[in-house]
Amino acid sequence: MPPTLAFLARRLLQLGPVVLAIAALNFALLHMAPGDVADIIAASSGGAPVEFVEELRRNFGLDRPLWEQFLVFLGRLLVLDLGWSHIQQAPVLELVMERVPATLLLMLAAILVAVAAGMLLGILAAMRHRSWIDAVLSILALVVYATPQFWLGLMLIVLFSVTLGILPSGGMMTIATDLSWSARALDIARHLVLPSLTLGLFYVALYTRLMRASMLEVFTLDFITTARAKGLSETRISFVHAARNALLPVVTLAGVQIGHILGGSILVETVFGWPGLGRLVFDALLQRDLPLLLGVLLVSSVVVVLVNLLVDLVYGLLDPRIVQR
Amino acid sequence: MTALLQVEGLSVHFDTVRGVVRAVEDLSFAVERGQTVALVGESGSGKSTAALSLLRLLPPGAGRIAGGRVLLDGRDLLALPARDLRQVRGAAVGMIFQDPMMALNPVHTVGRQIAETLHHHLGQRGAAAEARVVELLRRVQVPAPEQRMRQYPHNLSGGMRQRVMMAMALACRPSLLIADEPTTALDVTVQAQVLSLIDELKAELGMAVLLITHDLGVVWETAQRVVVLYAGRKVEEGPVTEILTRPRHPYTAGLLRAAEWREDGGRLAEIPGSVPSPHAMPPGCAFAPRCPLADDRCRAAIPPIRPIGPAHTAACFRAEAA
Numbered sequence: 001m002p003p004t005l006a007f008l009a010r011r012l013l014q015l016g017p018v019v020l021a022i023a024a025l026n027f028a029l030l031h032m033a034p035g036d037v038a039d040i041i042a043a044s045s046g047g048a049p050v051e052f053v054e055e056l057r058r059n060f061g062l063d064r065p066l067w068e069q070f071l072v073f074l075g076r077l078l079v080l081d082l083g084w085s086h087i088q089q090a091p092v093l094e095l096v097m098e099r100v101p102a103t104l105l106l107m108l109a110a111i112l113v114a115v116a117a118g119m120l121l122g123i124l125a126a127m128r129h130r131s132w133i134d135a136v137l138s139i140l141a142l143v144v145y146a147t148p149q150f151w152l153g154l155m156l157i158v159l160f161s162v163t164l165g166i167l168p169s170g171g172m173m174t175i176a177t178d179l180s181w182s183a184r185a186l187d188i189a190r191h192l193v194l195p196s197l198t199l200g201l202f203y204v205a206l207y208t209r210l211m212r213a214s215m216l217e218v219f220t221l222d223f224i225t226t227a228r229a230k231g232l233s234e235t236r237i238s239f240v241h242a243a244r245n246a247l248l249p250v251v252t253l254a255g256v257q258i259g260h261i262l263g264g265s266i267l268v269e270t271v272f273g274w275p276g277l278g279r280l281v282f283d284a285l286l287q288r289d290l291p292l293l294l295g296v297l298l299v300s301s302v303v304v305v306l307v308n309l310l311v312d313l314v315y316g317l318l319d320p321r322i323v324q325r
Numbered sequence: 326m327t328a329l330l331q332v333e334g335l336s337v338h339f340d341t342v343r344g345v346v347r348a349v350e351d352l353s354f355a356v357e358r359g360q361t362v363a364l365v366g367e368s369g370s371g372k373s374t375a376a377l378s379l380l381r382l383l384p385p386g387a388g389r390i391a392g393g394r395v396l397l398d399g400r401d402l403l404a405l406p407a408r409d410l411r412q413v414r415g416a417a418v419g420m421i422f423q424d425p426m427m428a429l430n431p432v433h434t435v436g437r438q439i440a441e442t443l444h445h446h447l448g449q450r451g452a453a454a455e456a457r458v459v460e461l462l463r464r465v466q467v468p469a470p471e472q473r474m475r476q477y478p479h480n481l482s483g484g485m486r487q488r489v490m491m492a493m494a495l496a497c498r499p500s501l502l503i504a505d506e507p508t509t510a511l512d513v514t515v516q517a518q519v520l521s522l523i524d525e526l527k528a529e530l531g532m533a534v535l536l537i538t539h540d541l542g543v544v545w546e547t548a549q550r551v552v553v554l555y556a557g558r559k560v561e562e563g564p565v566t567e568i569l570t571r572p573r574h575p576y577t578a579g580l581l582r583a584a585e586w587r588e589d590g591g592r593l594a595e596i597p598g599s600v601p602s603p604h605a606m607p608p609g610c611a612f613a614p615r616c617p618l619a620d621d622r623c624r625a626a627i628p629p630i631r632p633i634g635p636a637h638t639a640a641c642f643r644a645e646a647a
Contacts (some may be wrong), residue, residue, distance in 0.1 A: 094329035220384060228382055230442045230493065231415035244432045300357075319432055320477045 005317065011309050015302070022301040023077060023294070027070055030290055036062055037086055040288045060086060068320030073294070082298065083291035087284075092295035095280065100299060102172055105188075106269070107261055107307075109196035114203030115254055118246060121204070122211020126246075127238050129216060137208060144205040149264060153198040153271040160194060167193055170273035195272040199264055202255065207250050214246035221245075247318055255311035259304045327399060328355035329533050330379075330501055335393035337371070337378050340497040344604040347557055348374045348388060353630075354552045354562060356501065361534040363544040365580070366554035369600055373423075375554070376505045376537045380414050397501070416446045419494030423506040425486035435489045436462075436474025442496045461492040465522060484515035490607065491522065498530055505537045509521070520547055541584045545569055553577050556600055556611035559630060563637035573633050573644040576612045610641070618643045 004177040038056040057063045061072065076083060082092035118288075125137045144152075161169035168191050179187060197242045218224065219242060266278035273279075277296055284292040316322050337349040349371040356362045366372045377383050380402065395402040397417060400411060416419075422428040423550050431440060439458045443449040449457060455474075462470035465488040478486055487507060494502060504523065508516035511537060524547055527534050536548060544551055544565060551568040553561040553576065561574040572578040579596040600613035610628050613619040622642050630640045 122523070221420060222424065223430040225382055226420075226422065226428045226490075227376070227382070229380060229414055229420040231413070231445055232441070233411060240435075245430070250569050288367075291535040321431055321479050 004313070008309075008313075008324060011312070015305055019298065019302060020074075023298055024072070024173075026294055026297045027073060030293060031066060033288075035288055037288050037290065038062060041086070072177070077224055077298075082295035084184060085284075085289050085292040087287045087289040088292065092291050095292060096277070096295045096299045099275060099277045099280050100303070102274060103262070103265055103269070104200065104303065105192065106265055106274060106276055107258075107303075108263055109253060110200035110203070110265075111191055111258070113196055113200035114207055115250060117200075117204045118207025118250065119211050119243065121208040122246075122250075123215055123238055123243055125208065125212040125233065126215030126219065126242075134212075136193060137212075141205040141208045144201050145148060145209075147202075149202060149267055150271055153194070153268060156194050156198055157271075164194055169194070172275050172291070195268050195274050198271070199261065199268045201255070203261070207254070210250050210253060214249050215242055218242045218246045244318060248315070249319065251311060251315055255308050255315075258307045258311070262300055262304060327396075329358045329398065330356040330535070331394075331396040332375075332379070333394045333396070335375065335378060336391040337374050337383070337388050337393065338391040341604075342602050347606075348603070349378065350557045352393070352554070352557075352559055354559065356533045356535055356550075358500070358533055359527070359531050360548045360550065361524075361536055361548045362552060363548035364535060364537045364552050364554060365539065365541065366601060367539060369556075369603075370554040371557040372537045372539075372554050373418065374504055376503055376535065379503065379535075380418060381410060381422075382414075382421065388619045412446075415442050415494075415499075417499055418501045418503060419497070419499040420503045421487065421490045421494050421505070421507050424510040425483060425490045426478060426510070428490055431478055432556040434475050434477055435481065435486075439474070439489065439493045442493055445526075446497045457496075458492075461496055462489070464526070465489075465492045465495075466518075467492070482515075483511050484519060487511060487515075487519050488522070491519075491526070495526060495530065499532055501533045501535065503525070503535045503537070506539070507536075507541070508543065508603060509538075516543075523547070528595060541569065541580065553580070556603075556606065558611065558627075560612065561641075562630075562636075563638040564633070565638075567634065567637050573637070573639045574612075574641045575616045575618050575643070577639075579615075596621055618646055 036057070037060065038053050041056060042053045054063070061069060073083070080093065082096065084090075084094060085092050088095055121137055121141075125134045128134050157169045162168040172191050173184065173187050224242060226238060227237045232239070232241075242271075262277075265274075265276060266282055268274065269276045269278035270282060277300060281293065281296045281300075283289075284296060332355070333353050335352040335425055336347065339346040352371075352375055354364075364372045364375065371602060374388060376583065378388070378390055379629055381390065384391070390403055390645060393403065397413065400413075402413060405413070416595075429435065436455070436458050439461060440450075440454045443454045443457055448591065458474050459470045462473060467473050467485060467488050473481070473485070478489070481489065504525070507523070508519050511519060523534060523536075526532070536543070538544060548565045551561075551565050552559055554575065555567070555576050561568060561572065562575045568577060569581065572581055576596070579594075582594040583596060585594065596615055601614065607613055607624065609622075609624040609626050610616070610619070613623040616623065620643070626633055628640045628642045630638050631644075632638050633644045
């Protein structure tokens with residue numbers, strides 16, 4: 001088997017124990033919080049007799065010891081059954097999978113924006129080291145870095161949707177229109193611009209700074225002198241010889257921050273009404289919908305682990321010295 | 326006929342918080358076509374700085390060329406616009422470096438790195454460039470070049486990497502090869518192979534070689550002329566046989582004694598003391614504090630370079646006594 005495939009197989013096998021550990025941790029943490037779904041349902045109907053609440057608990061299996069509930073949860077997990085949401089009256093897996101594509105789209109778009117723009121701006125700042133371009137980029141990065149995401153989102157809506165009227169202010173697609181798939185893709189892309197910018201800009205600032213520092217370090221290495229001695233132009237040296245070497249720390253950091261970006265999407269999805277996991281988890285939390293919450297957390301952790309695996313593969317593509325074992 | 330490379334009064338200064346460091350001061354020498362000239366000195370003598378300055382390759386912010394001219398075929402490289410200089414780098418002048426592991430880009434195949442030079446200067450690409458890369462690698466005695474060209478620097482041994490560097494430097498048939506300590510980072514057995522390869526290619530291409538080294542054994546085997554640097558200044562220059570058998574500068578004599586093989590296993594004859602700090606240069610001859618012959622005159626003024634034999638010059642008041 002080629003080393004990369006073997007690496008992939010091993011990493012996928014490791015997924016099992018990781019997901020199990022995450023599930024146990026989430027289960028324990030969530031059951032430490034006071035109040036359960038029976039309380040919420042009782043409260044939402046303006047109060048209920050104690051017997052009714054007890055009856056509800058018995059029906060949901062909440063009266064049984066915690067370890068028994070955990071084992072039931074694990075047993076269902078083995079057959080990919082994430083349980084039933086008593087609030088939404090639907091299977092958790094269905095609810096979650098319905099939302100995953102939207103979040104994945106938003107997350108990947110944000111990462112792509114962040115790495116691509118951060119890389120380009122970082123290269124530019126490093127090439128014009130200590131010039132006014134470098135100074136302006138540094139200040140801009142600092143400002144964006146310090147700007148709260150929800151505020152940035154609102155301001156982008158004010159500028160592009162309200163004032164200029166060129167981009168939609170929320171949602172993922174125009175409702176109830178019959179569109180061809182290409183028009184639909186364009187429609188979704190237009191809706192994607194503002195949320196992914198809001199989510200990604202913070203990381204653009206971060207990666208610009210990182211890429212700049214990384215480029216300046218690579219510029220001091222001997223092979224850059226070799227490239228100059230070959231007669232190459234500074235632009236070619238920067239983009240062809242330095243950038244690929246300098247990108248490694250950025251990719252490493254991006255990999256580490258996948259989870260962080262997923263967390264940030266809750267906020268952004270709320271601001272833009274984006275129908276993803278973020279909104280689902282927010283609602284589930286308020287309604288003590290523990291099966292749904294557990295399901296979302298579990299699926300998110302799988303997404304994070306898988307995207308990390310992807311990052312490791314990209315790492316190997318960027319630097320041939322890294323052989324995945 | 327003028328010399329291929331004529332360096333006149335080259336000075337390189339580093340601006341530091343503790344003042345200006347004169348890494349190279351008023352350096353002049355010439356390299357004739359097809360000749361090998363060795364630039365010799367200890368670490369810190371300014372020899373590598375001088376070599377990098379010839380093509381203005383000092384990293385920005387590190388050192389600045391404070392004066393002088395570097396004439397290649399009569400064209401002053403120091404006055405050339407950047408665009409024109411890039412046409413000289415890698416084409417008329419090739420360069421190889423001390424550590425071929427560091428000097429090759431780790432994320433590109435060696436074939437691609439050689440082909441890049443061909444593309445940039447000769448506009449060759451595709452199959453033609455690939456064929457030429459294979460030919461170049463074969464010429465520098467890399468076995469199985471078709472496979473090697475698709476490998477990365479870390480897949481190759483030190484000697485192979487230096488051969489790749491040479492293939493890259495020689496791709497456009499330069500008239501001058503600047504070799505900055507090309508064998509220092511290599512095993513002794515590989516050193517000899519690389520040096521003889523340089524000699525072979527020099528004869529074949531009719532190119533001149535400027536060899537920067539601290540190894541007098543290497544100088545003896547390959548060079549025709551020797552320029553000795555001490556603390557940034559030329560202290561002696563002459564034909565290799567003259568310099569290495571009848572050195573007239575006490576520093577060169579000390580270097581030779583230190584390099585001598587002691588059959589009796591006795592202590593090496595080291596030069597006492599150390600190179601003066603660039604921040605505290607003595608007012609007179611920089612070597613005076615370590616020199617057994619130094620007198621008051623040496624400590625008061627810097628001795629000028631003066632002829633002391635056929636094609637032999639030295640910067641020493643007491644050259645005749647040495």
